[in-house]
Amino acid sequence: ETRTQLAASDEQQLNGGAMAETSTVEDVFDDTYREKSGPKPRRVLVWRNIIMMTLLHIGALYGLVLLPSASFLTLAWTAVCYLFSGLGVTAGVHRLWSHRSYKASFPLRVFLALANSMAFQNDIYEWARDHRVHHKFSETDADPHNATRGFFFAHIGWLLVRKHPDVIEKGKKLELMDLKADKVVMFQRRHYKLSVVILCFLVPTLVPWYFWGESLAVGYFVSGLLRYAVILNATWLVNSAAHIWGTRPYDKTINPRENPLVALSAIGEGFHNYHHTFPFDYATSEFGCKLNLTTAFIDLMCLLGLASDRKRVSKETVAARIQRTERRFFTVLTS
Numbered sequence: 001e002t003r004t005q006l007a008a009s010d011e012q013q014l015n016g017g018a019m020a021e022t023s024t025v026e027d028v029f030d031d032t033y034r035e036k037s038g039p040k041p042r043r044v045l046v047w048r049n050i051i052m053m054t055l056l057h058i059g060a061l062y063g064l065v066l067l068p069s070a071s072f073l074t075l076a077w078t079a080v081c082y083l084f085s086g087l088g089v090t091a092g093v094h095r096l097w098s099h100r101s102y103k104a105s106f107p108l109r110v111f112l113a114l115a116n117s118m119a120f121q122n123d124i125y126e127w128a129r130d131h132r133v134h135h136k137f138s139e140t141d142a143d144p145h146n147a148t149r150g151f152f153f154a155h156i157g158w159l160l161v162r163k164h165p166d167v168i169e170k171g172k173k174l175e176l177m178d179l180k181a182d183k184v185v186m187f188q189r190r191h192y193k194l195s196v197v198i199l200c201f202l203v204p205t206l207v208p209w210y211f212w213g214e215s216l217a218v219g220y221f222v223s224g225l226l227r228y229a230v231i232l233n234a235t236w237l238v239n240s241a242a243h244i245w246g247t248r249p250y251d252k253t254i255n256p257r258e259n260p261l262v263a264l265s266a267i268g269e270g271f272h273n274y275h276h277t278f279p280f281d282y283a284t285s286e287f288g289c290k291l292n293l294t295t296a297f298i299d300l301m302c303l304l305g306l307a308s309d310r311k312r313v314s315k316e317t318v319a320a321r322i323q324r325t326e327r328r329f330f331t332v333l334t335s
């Protein structure tokens with residue numbers, strides 16, 4: 001059995017077989033793709049991004065210097081912004097829009113799209129498109145943050161150079177109808193720049209200044225830049241650290257790993273061996289809400305009637321998959 005076949009049969013057993021339909025989302029590994037032989041294309045640096053990312057990190061360091069002078073309310077506000085923008089990535093563009101692992105009502109999608117703009121990680125459409133190619137062609141030329149090119153490339157380097165042509169070629173063949181049909185996604189894409197200026201920079205800076213007289217500098221460098229840079233790095237650690245360090249209980253033949261430290265900073269997204277094995281599971285982990293605030297948030301939304309249809313892989317399917325991939329592992333070793 002290939003990885004693609006394994007995932008397809010596991011997906012059919014979701015929620016103990018209760019949810020028999022298989023989604024059309026192309027987020028499972030494609031065994032048929034082969035990297036082109038011959039020399040790799042030249043690496044083209046994008047200086048605009050290198051300069052902007054350097055300035056951002058210098059600004060964030062200055063935010064760290066200002067941190068002791070921030071009032072308690074400003075620190076609490078910064079934490080709220082961290083959580084809010086984090087959920088826009090984890091519960092929003094990752095588990096909902098990239099993987100369709102649950103359904104969200106219109107008001108919840110509006111909330112998640114606003115939160116997503118506060119995180120400023122490219123618009124939902126672009127992020128989800130890149131993320132689906134990441135899963136489908138993981139650890140190859142067609143993976144935008146191919147971790148076989150090293151920690152730095154998987155972490156931030158991929159945002160500082162032109163993409164490998166195979167990322168674009170394979171990405172263009174993806175089925176993205178669900179994203180194009182979502183009015184919230186397309187609205188956010190149309191007004192992306194303005195929404196980022198307002199939500200990622202103006203709101204975090206102006207709220208502490210207007211409501212409790214914080215200085216504009218502390219608002220900008222702490223709640224704005226420092227919070228933004230930390231969220232970015234927490235997200236990137238999933239691509240770098242969680243593809244390099246950790247255990248592989250579910251499938252030893254793939255690189256993504258279980259990394260509890262990453263899970264903690266990325267509010268539940270570090271169980272990456274599980275996630276690449278079962279990308280359609282809304283909890284992205286075997287262990288539900290453990291170290292996984294995002295799963296707790298989605299559960300709460302279901303309780304409030306704002307979300308539904310959580311896809312969950314059963315314990316039996318997990319156990320069966322571990323056994324089957326163990327067999328595959330030995331076949332790979334001995335062939």
Ligand code: ST9
Binds near residue numbers: 089121159
């Ligand atoms: C950022 C994103 O940080 C982070 C994503 C991380 C993903 C993590 C995943 C892990 C799991 C989840 C964990 C969540 C944890 C959260 C924790 C929270 C507490 N398919 O891109 P262009 C086509 S962003 C199909 O310019 P270049 C397309 O036609 C940070 N087609 O390529 C496109 O035009 P359009 C802020 C594709 O020139 C055209 O090609 N943002 C695809 O090679 C050109 O595309 C930045 O820093 C595809 N996949 O440039 C900006 N890709 O889009 C960074 C492209 O109009 N980006 N096409 O349709 C850039 O500047 C550029 O993309 C580039 C490449 C320089 C990197």
Ligand code: ZN
Binds near residue numbers: 239243256272276
């Ligand atoms: Zn990954």
Ligand code: ZN
Binds near residue numbers: 094099131135275279
């Ligand atoms: Zn994913």
